Amino acid sequence: MDSTGIDITALPVVEIELSRLSSVCSPRTSGEDPEHVETLLSAGTELPPILVHRPTMQVIDGLHRLKVAQVRGDTKIVARLVDGTDADAFVLAVEANIRHGLPLSLADRKRAAAQIIGTHPQWSDRRVASATGISAGTVADLRRHGGESGNEARIGRDGRIRPVDGSEGRRLAAELIRSDPGLSLRQVAKQVGISPETVRDVRGRLERGESPTRDGSRRLRAKPEPLRWTEPDFCRAVDRDRLAVLERLKADPALRLTEAGRILLRLLAMHSLDGREWGRILHGVPPHWGSVVAGFARDHARVWAEFADCLENRTTDLAAG
Incomplete structure (x- = not known):
């Protein structure tokens, strides 16, 4: 299942005439790689189906396989057809190109992330990062540099909607850490519904006597309750x-x-x-x-x-x- 919720492997395989296909959907700005095409040609094995956006007939995944078919003089190629918006088709193209075949360059992945931020502003940094193969921190930087005003909530990779500020999640994480300091970052994150990195930040703030929220100027009024030590097993x-x-x-x-x-x-x-x-x-x-x-x-x-x-x-x- 991809980020857009489409199970590619469940789509039927059909034959399509090469003359009907377009390649403008590709996130690969450098175009085809002749060496990769030659490698596919010399392999001599049957190539897997390409992925095509049905409404526009744009090739989402398989430009090099398409080129191989053209070089061999084929008139048709096996493909899977996917419906959906142009924006979702681009996401599928990016995900497919970072998972197999010739990887996208870092510059292409960053450009793709910037585009996805624009078309899917409600997606979390981690969800965009998962789709583009870069870090969530890099996505956050791209979002800031792009001047995004920000949404009240974003959708994560698991499909759950979470507030951007995360104040409530931070407060719950702080309570859980105080009650059971032996829990790992991932255990707290899973129970509260925030990222492990956010839990790490909350733990650090508690150790420094600060508020678990991101308002660094707001110190806890009272001395923080010492964390109760539990011998780890x-x-x-x-x-x-x-x-x-x-x-x-x-x-x-x-x-x-x-x-x-x-x-x-x-x-x-x-x-x-x-x-x-x-x-x-x-x-x-x-x-x-x-x-x-x-x-x-x-x-x-x-x-x-x-x-x-x-x-x-x-x-x-x-x-x-």
């Missing part, structure tokens, strides 16, 4: 089955006998400590370095999350093509 983070899988990974020559593979195995082993070790490390951090080490831990967690996303996307792309 790191044993929950250790998956015994996953540790067994790690042993099999160590025995695989494809990993064990390559430099990149050995680095990966060391990293995986390093992060597979049992609960007692994690607890010992936790209590070994000097209090005056607590915030600094926590910052490193969260940064590394974000790196691992991005690594996981990229790995899953690459695996999906390889399986599809």
Whole structure:
């Protein structure tokens, strides 16, 4: 299911005459890549259906496959037809071009994000980011530079409508953090309905004695209630089955006998400590370095999350093509 709510794989495959198709919908400003066309030609395999916007007959996804068909002298090509607005068709074109085939350049993705902000102003930064393959922070910058006045609420990737200011969500997150400081950022975010980064900001404000809202000038009138410490159960983070899988990974020559593979195995082993070790490390951090080490831990967690996303996307792309 794409950001527009369309399940592309459920659309029937039909044959369309090449003469009926247009390519003006493409977000790829550089046009066709001759080397990629040549690669597709030399592959000699049957290419997947292209995606076409039925009302305009514009090619949403598959310009290089269309070029291959033209070079081969074909008169028809297999395609899936999608209905909807021109704006939704452009979103589908962007999403398709960042998921497989020849990736869009960063400049093209930024231009696409700026266009989607204009046609879908109610979408959240994260939803636009998910559709264009850039960070939510970059989308926020594009939104600010574009002079958008802002909506009272935006629609997130999960389809839920949330207020832009998020004051109520921040207040609820603050209450939850005070009642159970051991909850992770994602646990709080899921319960309250805000992003983990917003929860991180709220936690930091509480630690500094500030209001959880973004009005930095407004300090809490009373001394904040100290967060009640709950000893974390790191044993929950250790998956015994996953540790067994790690042993099999160590025995695989494809990993064990390559430099990149050995680095990966060391990293995986390093992060597979049992609960007692994690607890010992936790209590070994000097209090005056607590915030600094926590910052490193969260940064590394974000790196691992991005690594996981990229790995899953690459695996999906390889399986599809």
